[in-house]
Amino acid sequence: MLNEKPTVKSTIKGWLYLLPMLVITITFNIYPIIKSFLMSFYTKYDFYNDIVSAYGFSNFTYLWNDPDFHLAVRNTLVFVIGVVPLNIIISLAIALLLNKIKFLAGAFRTIYFLPFVTSTVAIAQVWNWIYHSDYGLLNYLLGLVGVNPINWLNDPKWAMPALIIMSIWKGLGFNIVLFLVGLNNINTRYYQAAEIDGANAWRQFTNVTLPLLSPITFLVTVNGVIGSFKVFDEIFALFQGSSGPSKSALTIVYYLYEKFYTEWKYGIAAASGVVLFFLILFVTLIQLWYSRKHVHY
Amino acid sequence: MQVTFKDVTLSYDGKRDILKHLNFVIQEGSLVCLLGPSGGGKSTTLMLISGLLAPTHGQIYFGDTDVTKEDALGRKVGMVFQNYALYPHLTVQKNIEFPLKMAGLSRADRAKKAHELAALVHVDDQLDKKPGELSGGQQQRVAIARALAKEPSILLLDEPLSNLDARLRIEMREEIRRIQRETGVTTVFVTHDQDEAMHISDQIMVLHDGHIQQFSTPKTLYASPDNLFVAQFIGEPVINSVPASALSHDLAGVVSDDILSRAQTAGIRPEALTLPQRALDPLTTLHGKVIEFDQFGRESTAKLDYNDLQLISTEMGQLPHNTQELDFTLEKKGFFLFDADGKRIFGGDDHAE
Ligand SMILES: Nc1ncnc2c1ncn2[C@@H]1O[C@H](COP(=O)(O)OP(=O)(O)OP(=O)(O)O)[C@@H](O)[C@H]1O
Numbered sequence: 253m254l255n256e257k258p259t260v261k262s263t264i265k266g267w268l269y270l271l272p273m274l275v276i277t278i279t280f281n282i283y284p285i286i287k288s289f290l291m292s293f294y295t296k297y298d299f300y301n302d303i304v305s306a307y308g309f310s311n312f313t314y315l316w317n318d319p320d321f322h323l324a325v326r327n328t329l330v331f332v333i334g335v336v337p338l339n340i341i342i343s344l345a346i347a348l349l350l351n352k353i354k355f356l357a358g359a360f361r362t363i364y365f366l367p368f369v370t371s372t373v374a375i376a377q378v379w380n381w382i383y384h385s386d387y388g389l390l391n392y393l394l395g396l397v398g399v400n401p402i403n404w405l406n407d408p409k410w411a412m413p414a415l416i417i418m419s420i421w422k423g424l425g426f427n428i429v430l431f432l433v434g435l436n437n438i439n440t441r442y443y444q445a446a447e448i449d450g451a452n453a454w455r456q457f458t459n460v461t462l463p464l465l466s467p468i469t470f471l472v473t474v475n476g477v478i479g480s481f482k483v484f485d486e487i488f489a490l491f492q493g494s495s496g497p498s499k500s501a502l503t504i505v506y507y508l509y510e511k512f513y514t515e516w517k518y519g520i521a522a523a524s525g526v527v528l529f530f531l532i533l534f535v536t537l538i539q540l541w542y543s544r545k546h547v548h549y
Numbered sequence: 550m551q552v553t554f555k556d557v558t559l560s561y562d563g564k565r566d567i568l569k570h571l572n573f574v575i576q577e578g579s580l581v582c583l584l585g586p587s588g589g590g591k592s593t594t595l596m597l598i599s600g601l602l603a604p605t606h607g608q609i610y611f612g613d614t615d616v617t618k619e620d621a622l623g624r625k626v627g628m629v630f631q632n633y634a635l636y637p638h639l640t641v642q643k644n645i646e647f648p649l650k651m652a653g654l655s656r657a658d659r660a661k662k663a664h665e666l667a668a669l670v671h672v673d674d675q676l677d678k679k680p681g682e683l684s685g686g687q688q689q690r691v692a693i694a695r696a697l698a699k700e701p702s703i704l705l706l707d708e709p710l711s712n713l714d715a716r717l718r719i720e721m722r723e724e725i726r727r728i729q730r731e732t733g734v735t736t737v738f739v740t741h742d743q744d745e746a747m748h749i750s751d752q753i754m755v756l757h758d759g760h761i762q763q764f765s766t767p768k769t770l771y772a773s774p775d776n777l778f779v780a781q782f783i784g785e786p787v788i789n790s791v792p793a794s795a796l797s798h799d800l801a802g803v804v805s806d807d808i809l810s811r812a813q814t815a816g817i818r819p820e821a822l823t824l825p826q827r828a829l830d831p832l833t834t835l836h837g838k839v840i841e842f843d844q845f846g847r848e849s850t851a852k853l854d855y856n857d858l859q860l861i862s863t864e865m866g867q868l869p870h871n872t873q874e875l876d877f878t879l880e881k882k883g884f885f886l887f888d889a890d891g892k893r894i895f896g897g898d899d900h901a902e
C-alpha cells in the first residue's frame with residue numbers, strides 16, 4: 253500500500269531486510285571513519301602496541317602550519333576545478349553527438365567505456381608514452397601546428413595540466429554512458445512540443461534537454477567532484493611513484509599516503525583525511541543546496 | 550488558414566503505407582473532426598499538418614503556400630498532443646507561457662496572457678503546480694491553454710478530452726467550439742467519440758486503412774454513409790447489417806431489380822424499424838418475432854427475429870406487452886444497400902438513382 257503507516261512489525265521487518273547491508277557497511281565504512289576520526293586526535297601513539305598516551309589537536313595545528321599540506325590542498329582544488337567542469341562539458345557534447353547517430357552509439361558506448369574498466373596503471377603507461385618529451389604523440393601533434401615540445405611530465409609547470417588531461421580522458425567513458433542513458437530517457441514528445449511551441453534546436457537544448465538531464469548532470473557532478481578530491485592512483489602511476497616534479501602534483505590523498513606509508517605519521521595522515529572529509533562534505537552540501545533549485549526530478 | 554493535402558502518402562518504415570494518397574481541403578475557419586478506429590492514422594495526419602512529420606509523397610498547402618518542406622518551427626500551428634507532453638520541469642503557468650517566451654513576449658505580457666488562458670480552461674487555481682501534480686483532465690486543459698497561447702492560425706487537437714469526466718467533457722467541447730467560433734481558428738480535432746464529433750464539427754473525416762472513407766458534414770455522414778464501413782462506424786446502437794438476399798423477397802418491387810441483384814449487404818439503422826402506426830415514410834412492411842424487449846430510462850431496444858436474422862430497433866417503445874409476433878415498418882430514411890465492395894448503391898441522399 254502506498255500510504256501504509258509504519259507499525260512495529262513492519263519497522264522490524266524493514267531493519268531485517270537492511271541487516272546484511274548494515275553489517276557490511278558498519279564494518280568496512282562506518283567503523284574506519286570513526287577510527288580515523290579518533291586517530292586524528294592521537295598525539296602520542298605507540299603503534300606497535302596500539303597504545304595511545306595522549307590526545308589533542310596538535311595534528312591539526314601541524315597541518316595548519318605545513319606548507320606541503322597547503323600545497324596539497326591548493327593542487328587538489330586546481331585539479332577538481334580543472335577536471336570536473338571540462339569533463340562534464342566534453343562528455344555531454346560527445347553523448348549528444350552519439351545520440352544523434354544512433355547506429356554508431358552501441359559501438360562507441362563500448363569504446364568509450366573501455367577507459368573506465370581498464371586499470372589506471374595501464375592507462376598511465378600509455379599516457380606516459382603520449383606525454384614523452386621526445387617520442388610522445390602529443391608533442392608530435394603539437395609540433396605539427398608549430399608548438400615547441402613540452403616536457404609534460406618533468407616540467408613542474410606542465411605536470412598538473414598533464415594529470416588533468418589524462419584524468420578528464422579517463423572519466424569521459426563513464427559519464428558519456430550516463431549521459432546517453434539520460435538522453436534516451438527524455439521522451440521525444442517534449443522535443444515535438446517544444447518545436448511546435450517555436451523553440452529552435454538551441455532553445456530545445458536549453459529548455460528541454462538541460463533541465464530534463466539535470467538529475468544525471470547532478471549525479472555526474474557530485475560523483476566527479478568526490479572522485480577528483482580523492483585523486484591518487486593517477487598521480488602515482490603517471491609520475492611513477494612520486495608526486496610529480498617538485499611536488500607539483502601533490503594532492504591531499506597523496507599527502508596522506510606519504511605521511512602514512514613513508515613517514516609513519518599516522519595521526520597526521522588521519523588528520524589530513526579528516527580535513528579532506530569535511531572539504532568534500534562542505535562542497536557536496538553546497539551542491540545539494542544548489543540542486544534543490546536547479547535539478548528537476 | 551485553409552489546409553490542403555494533395556496526394557499525400559506517408560510511410561514510417563518505407564515499406565508499409567500508413568496513409569495512402571490522401572486528398573482533402575479543410576476550409577479556413579472550420580472545425581474538422583478526424584474520426585476512425587485506433588491505428589487508423591489520425592495522429593499521423595495531425596503530425597503531417599503540424600510539420601513534425603514530412604510526407605513520403607505529395608504536397609501540403611496552407612492557403613496557397615506550399616509548406617511541404619517547412620518544419621514545425623516554420624508552420625506555427627498550435628497543437629495539443631494525445632499524451633499532453635507538458636514540460637514536466639515547468640509549472641503550469643510556465644508551461645502556458647512557454648510558446649510566448651519563445652515568441653519573445655515580455656514577462657508581464659506572458660503572465661497576463663497565461664492567467665487569462667488558465668481561467669478560460671479552469672486551471673487558474675493550479676498555476677504554481679507542476680504537471681506531475683495534476684489530474685489527467687487538468688493536464689489536458691493546461692495543454693489546450695498552451696496550444697491557444699500563441700494564437701495559432703491552425704489548431705490541432707489530438708483527443709484533447711479523452712481523460713475528462715462526462716460532464717466536463719461536454720462543457721469543454723462547447724468551450725472549444727466557442728473559442729473556435731470566436732477566434733475563427735481553423736481547427737482539426739481528433740476523437741474516438743463519435744458523439745463528440747457529431748456535436749462540434751462542421752465536417753467529419755473518417756479515416757480507416759490509410760484512406761478517407763468519407764469527408765462530409767455530420768448530418769450527411771449519418772444520413773448517407775458512402776460505404777458500409779462508415780455506416781457501421783457511425784451510429785449508436787450500431788446499424789443492423791444483414792445479407793441483402795434475406796430481404797430480397799420483401800424488397801422486390803420496392804427496389805429496382807438491377808440494384809437488388811448487385812446488393813450484397815443491407816444496412817438498417819435501429820430507428821428505421823418502427824411500428825406501422827408510427828411510420829413516417831415507410832419503404833415496406835416486414836414480419837417478425839420479438840426476442841427480447843428492454844427499457845432503459847426513456848430509451849428502449851427491441852431484439853427482433855426476421856427470417857432468422859436478429860434486428861435491433863429503438864422505436865418499439867409503444868410495443869404492447871407480451872407481443873410475440875408482429876408486422877413492423879422499414880422506413881426509407883436509415884435504410885441502405887451496399888454492393889460487394891461496400892459502396893452504397895441504395896438509400897441516403899441520392900436514393901432516387
Ligand atoms: N513512430 C511510428 N513509427 C512507426 N509506425 C508508427 C509510428 N507511429 C504510428 N505508427 C503506425 O501508424 C499507424 C497509425 O498510427 P496513428 O498513431 O496515426 O493512429 P491513430 O489513428 O492516432 O490511433 P489512436 O486512435 O489509437 O491514437 C499505426 O498502425 C501505427 O502502428
Ligand SMILES: [Mg+2]
Nearest residue numbers: 591592593631
Ligand atoms: Mg492517435
